[in-house]
Amino acid sequence: MLANFLKAAGICCCLFLLSACDSGDEAPKKPITPVRTQAIISQNLTKDVRYTATIEANSQVNLSFKVTGYVTSLLQEKDASGKDRPVQSGDIVAKNTVLAIVDDKDAANNTKQAGAQVATAQANLNKANEDYKRAQELYKSNSMTAPDYDAAKQEYETAVASLSSAKAAQKSAENDQKDYNLKAPIHGVIIQRNVDVGSLVSPSVVGFVIADTETVKIAFGVPDTMASTLKLGQNQSFTTQSIPDRIFSGTITEISAAADTNTRVFDVEVTAKNEDSSLKVGMIAALNVAKSSATQTAALIPLSAVVAAKDSKEGYAVFVTTSDGSKTIAKLTDVELGQVYGNNIAVLKGVEPSDQIIVSGATLVTDGEQVSIIP
Incomplete structure (x- = not known):
């Protein structure tokens, strides 16, 4: 009888353990x-096509020297602390501003010499003029022979020609001396400066690169399927990664008449105002060009x-x-x-x-x- 009780108790324990194991293995449900x-x-x-473009200056000039010599001075601008410094990239200069001066001692001497020659020629003309006036009076009163009168007249005319030649030489010397001053041909921003005080320059040396950036050009190329949809004077908006939160606008000012022989695309230029100088030369612009006026x-x-x-x-x-x-x-x-x-x-x-x-x-x-x- 005890054996039967123990057997029954063992069976109950096994069932309890199996039940406990089954309860522990049940996975929790995933929440919704x-x-x-x-x-x-x-x-x-609108069916638009996106293009990448390059921002270019409206005009850009490589400014070279006309003479050979050493640079003696550069245009001075104020730095952040108020001190003078040589003009540098990013500075805005007005038209005809002298950017650099080359040593002009020889040119200055030539100008002085030309001035002295003018003074001498003027003195000779004054004397010849007086002699000629006197000869005219004497010739009218038959107190001078014709050969002497002709000589006085010829001397006067020679003096007039000599003064004219001396003045021309003086003007040429003055112009040559001006060539030693390198001036900005346009109002614009300095893109590059290649010389310093003491640099030896010549007509083959580009001293400055200056650009007009008050207006800029956005240049890109389109295939023939797009070229026919673009018109001169058409408004065009664009953006830049440098100023992502601003949309700029311009006008199509140029569409090439023929495709590039290598790329087979038509060059297009959009001109935009840049009065605040926020658009810099070399920036990358993005344009969405309408493929057609129809919408989908x-x-x-x-x-x-x-x-x-x-x-x-x-x-x-x-x-x-x-x-x-x-x-x-x-x-x-x-x-x-x-x-x-x-x-x-x-x-x-x-x-x-x-x-x-x-x-x-x-x-x-x-x-x-x-x-x-x-x-």
Whole structure:
């Protein structure tokens, strides 16, 4: 009888242990994932093509010296502390401002010598003029022979010619001396300075590069299919990565008549005002050029709704919510995507206008999973 009791007790213990083990192995249920959904947006969009362009100066001059010699001085500007410093890249200079001076001692001596020759020629002319006037009076009173009168007249005419030649030489010497001053030919900004005080320069040396940037040009190329849609005077907006929160505008001022033989594109220039100098030469600009005046209707969804396709590494999909009784189920649906428009992207195939797309939490759910829609 005791043996039967012990046997029964052992069976009960085993059943209790098995029950305890089964209770411990039961996995907790995954909480329902909260998501946000949004209806597909249908919007009329202009067919635009995006181009990258380079910002160029309206005009740019490589300023070379006319003479050979050593630079003795440079234009001085004020630095942040108020001290004088040589003109440098980024400084704005007015037209005809002297940027650099080359040693002009020899030219100055030539100018002085030419001035002395003018003075001598003027004195000779004054004497010849007096002699000629006197000869005229004497010749009228028959007190001078014709050969003497002709000699006085010839001396006067020679003196006039000598003075004219001396003045021309003086003017040439003065102009030569001015060539030792290198002046800005336009009002603009210094792009580059290549010389310092003491530099030996010659007519082949580019001392400065100066550019007019009060207006700038945005240069880019388009294929023949786009060239026909562009017109001179047409307004065109553009942006830059350097100033991403600002939209600039300009006008198409040049469209090349022939395509480049190498690239097969037509060069286009947009001219824009740059009064605040925010646009710098060499910046990269981006333009959306309208392909045509017609618009197309596109189904748009946020970029955050797009996930990888289940069966294709290169494909894309979205989660569409469906109802299963009282439950809301996330259904993975393959889609074909189009062009990006800001934070949205066009969907060409795979969804219907009435579908609700998961736009927040799409990366946290799986196909067929129950979800909870939150506002």
